[in-house]
Amino acid sequence: MTLDISQAARHALATWLDHTRALKDRSDNTVTAYRADVMDFISFLTAHHAEPQGLAPLARVTTSDMRAWMAHLRGQDIAPRSMARKLSAVKTFYRWLAEREGFEPTAVLATRSPKFQKKLPRPLTEDAARAMIDTVELQTQDSWQGARDAAVTTLLYGCGLRISEALGLKGRDLPLTDSLRILGKGKKERLVPVLPIARRAVESYLTLCPYSMSPDEAVFRGARGGTLNGRHIAKVTERARMQLGLPATATPHAMRHSFATHLLQAGGDLRAIQELLGHASLSTTQSYTAVDQVHLMQVYEACHPKAG
Structure with missing residues (x-):
């Protein structure tokens, strides 16, 4: 109205x-x-x-x-x-x-905001995240496109990038080094470490990609050479998670959630994870501590001799 x-x-x-x-x-x-x-x-x-x-x-x-x-x-x-x-x-x-x-x-x-239960991020397990990357690669017939989809998904999980940030990479960002400068939400710039496995995934894609990489063109290209659309990654992820029997929450963004949660479970510092994710507020990052507590309680209930 x-x-x-x-x-x-x-x-x-x-x-x-x-x-x-x-x-x-x-x-x-x-x-x-x-x-x-x-x-x-x-x-x-x-x-x-x-x-x-x-x-x-x-x-x-x-x-x-x-x-x-x-x-x-x-x-x-x-x-x-x-x-x-x-x-x-x-x-x-x-x-x-x-x-x-x-x-x-x-x-x-002074008007009070209505109360609502915050949705916790739904990360994948480490095995499921690796399986997702491997299975995404099999969802297209052309090998270069499969390598491309695997490279994008690897960047989401290996670097904690948003899908828009991964698809926003330009030829000028190549070749990838051990760190990547990302311009995220609110034009906030951050430096993200790039793991060797992520560099290798992008290099494999570039070796097979039939399109040239000029500085101002997108790294990840669609079938006709234009910038790859995020909807494509959502579709191949959906097909992959159905093959793997994963829940509907196993989306491209869940790979970023998994990156943060697995870092936290490995002893990562919350402030450092905030910087890696590009969160403006620490409270956003703190939601992952609740996820980790849920995981710990599940382990406790399954393994403690007096549980149940």
């Missing part, structure tokens, strides 16, 4: 989004989500008060308004996690707007 929103409110929203994009280094996807969430909130206020919401009405938002909006979201069967995301976007916008316009945004900022 997008009703009549005052020109002043539209201008303020656009200015905030430009500010967020330029100064806060938010990704395009994040900015798009922010715009939709805040626009939906202003549209709700427009309908709730039966009049366009300019800057003055926005500054007068009450606790009652916020409760009505949250009730409206619940009535649309929006999940608590999504409600929390929308509220976070509105609060971020209001902090900026209040500072710019000189009003007190207490009613908005």
Whole structure:
């Protein structure tokens, strides 16, 4: 629902989004989500008060308004996690707007986020991760494409890269050395160690790849020479996990989860893992400690003589 929103409110929203994009280094996807969430909130206020919401009405938002909006979201069967995301976007916008316009945004900022159970990452076992890489390679008929898919998957598990980061590698990044400079989310740069097995996987692919590697072209190419699409890796991963009898959670992103979890289980430092993954907040990385605790409890219950 997008009703009549005052020109002043539209201008303020656009200015905030430009500010967020330029100064806060938010990704395009994040900015798009922010715009939709805040626009939906202003549209709700427009309908709730039966009049366009300019800057003055926005500054007068009450606790009652916020409760009505949250009730409206619940009535649309929006999940608590999504409600929390929308509220976070509105609060971020209001902090900026209040500072710019000189009003007190207490009613908005004091609104409590709905509680929800955080989903723990679902890593693969070490054996399953290795089997996934081997099986992914068998999902295409052309040997160079199989080598390519294995190389991408190896980078996800061996270096903890996001799929977008692996597919974003350019010819200028070659040949891979013992470290790789990655520009991740929010344009945050990090240095990632590259294991010999990952270098060998990429080298095997490059030996078979029929396309030249100029500095500005993607390393991982589709069948017709364009940049490989992440959906392809998702599809071959899905076929591989079905062959292996792995759960639906065995996705390309699960390989990155597995990288972090296995490092933690081997005694890796949480701060170091945060840097390797490119997480902006340590709290994001800390979710892996919960995964490790679940693993430890499973081992305890299976092996302790007094368990059960």
